Amino acid sequence: MTYVQEAVNKIVELCNIPSPTGYTYKAIKYLIDEFKNLGFKYYLTNKNNLLVDLGHGDSNAIMFTAHVDTLxxxxxxxxxxxxxxxxxxxxxxxxxxxxxxxxxxxxxxxxxxxxxxxxxxxxxxxxxxxxxxxxxxxxxxxxxxxxxxxxxxxxxxxxxxxxxxxDPRTVVTKTGFIKSRHLDDKASAGILIALAKSIRDFAIEPKRRVYMLFTSYEEVGHGGAANIPEDVTEVIAVDMGAVGSDLESNVYSASICAKDSSGPYDYEIVGKLIKAAKFAEVNYTVDIYPYYSSDVSAALRAGHDIKHGLVGPGIYASHGYERTHIEAIEATLKLLQKYLEID
Incomplete structure (x- = not known):
């Protein structure tokens, strides 16, 4: 099975686990079982976030976040x-x-x-x-x-x-479309599981220590406000890319956010994400989301001294019955894999 298909399978499974904000215990338990099977260290926080340590370097660590709480x-x-x-x-x-x-x-x-x-x-x-x-x-x-x-x-x-x-009403069509409620942000959570598996299998070799944080309160604004390890200097939210009439984003590409309602994302990190997309030779867009905030926005508001970025698969009809395509899942996964390998 390819890592892309692994991501799609995990997305489907996650979408079918009820987890409205504040009631995420079943989804977090699912993730605990996944990372236990992969052999990574993990820690369940007081606010029911799951912090996973994927190892590698000793300092200047990077953390990816995704949220499993839904509307x-x-x-x-x-x-x-x-x-x-x-x-x-x-x-x-x-x-x-x-x-x-x-x-x-x-x-x-x-x-x-x-x-x-x-x-x-x-x-x-x-x-x-x-x-x-x-x-x-x-x-x-x-x-x-x-x-x-x-x-x-x-x-x-x-x-x-x-x-x-x-009810999520999750469907994967023969033409590669994924239609479901709660692709925000279970699409990205599935991508991160596949990314972790590719690290476990030595399919890629990160140059830095890597953490993942799966949060339970993103939809109400404070999911990523805590639980960032002291050695983390960079946090990238892996969340949906919003598709709209005056945006470049689409359901076949990875969307890199340059600015949302919380303000601009870090100039250096946005540039590195673009560089990784080019090196990975995947479809990508750079977008501004006018009515959007992320876990990394919450981390900044909480006072964390970090560089921050945001990337994710393009999702149509956000906060409704959403849809994306396997090509956007693949583009986002390959971008993240390449991001961990470049300086």
């Missing part, structure tokens, strides 16, 4: 008719989750399925079914349970504060 929701309240009102986890318009199947996770370990609708879902009944504002007040989960009242729902064990995950 999701939490039960806000239970209505008198037995539906659930929700509050968002992460930033997305409610229209992006309308008519989506979902799973509710209770505090005592139960799971219940349901579907997210607007409160006027039937066009045969409501004149404003298509125009009603998609907002927190006008969206609800209809449970796949025979319930008629708030008391019926409470009896099931569902309560405010329970986590809600959205």
């Amino acid at each position: 999701g929701a939490m039960v806000r309240s239970i209505t008198n008719k037995g539906t659930l009102k929700i509050t968002r986890i992460g930033g997305y318009p409610f229209s992006h989750i309308e008519n989506e199947n979902c799973t509710i996770f209770t505090r005592d370990g139960k799971e219940f399925t349901g579907t997210i609708y607007n409160i006027h879902p039937s066009v045969h009944v409501y004149e404003d079914s298509g125009t009603i504002k998609r907002s927190e007040e006008n969206m609800e989960i209809v449970l796949d349970q025979k319930v008629h009242s708030k008391e019926d729902v409470i009896e099931l064990g569902i309560m405010p504060g329970d986590f809600v995950s959205f």
Whole structure:
């Protein structure tokens, strides 16, 4: 199996593990098992980040980050008719989750399925079914349970504060497209697993010590704020490349971010990423993401003295039902492999 196919397989597996921000334990456990099997040292932090030490050099270390937390929701309240009102986890318009199947996770370990609708879902009944504002007040989960009242729902064990995950609907087409919720950022987490395997197999030989940090709170802004080892001088967030009408990025290339809402990325690091892409002979773009922030942005806000960069596969329809192509996965993986080998 090629490292690219390994990355795709891990992406599919990760996308099918529910992990809305704050409920990432299953995804982190999956990563622990992966890196244990690869033979690398790892450390689970207090905030449920996973730090992996891939060895090699003794100083001037580099760290790659990816986040396994995803968009999701939490039960806000239970209505008198037995539906659930929700509050968002992460930033997305409610229209992006309308008519989506979902799973509710209770505090005592139960799971219940349901579907997210607007409160006027039937066009045969409501004149404003298509125009009603998609907002927190006008969206609800209809449970796949025979319930008629708030008391019926409470009896099931569902309560405010329970986590809600959205069905990923992951598909890999024969033409190489990968379609799924949560490619942000499980696409990059899968790429990093494949990168680690290529290091384990001596397919590449990094010139510096390498760490990987898989975070659990990126979607709410503080995933990468802590857990950076003292010998790390450079942190590169491996996250999605946003695709838009006035950007160069596309679903067949690795996207190198020069600036996002947190400001410019390090001039030297952006240049080195471009150099690595050219040496690796892969398709790449250099882009500016206007409404974007990353784990490395959080690290800088926390006061870490590091050089910082951001690269990832181009992802279409970010924070919705996303899509990319295996060519973008390959381009990003090969870029990172070459980056570790150049001075």
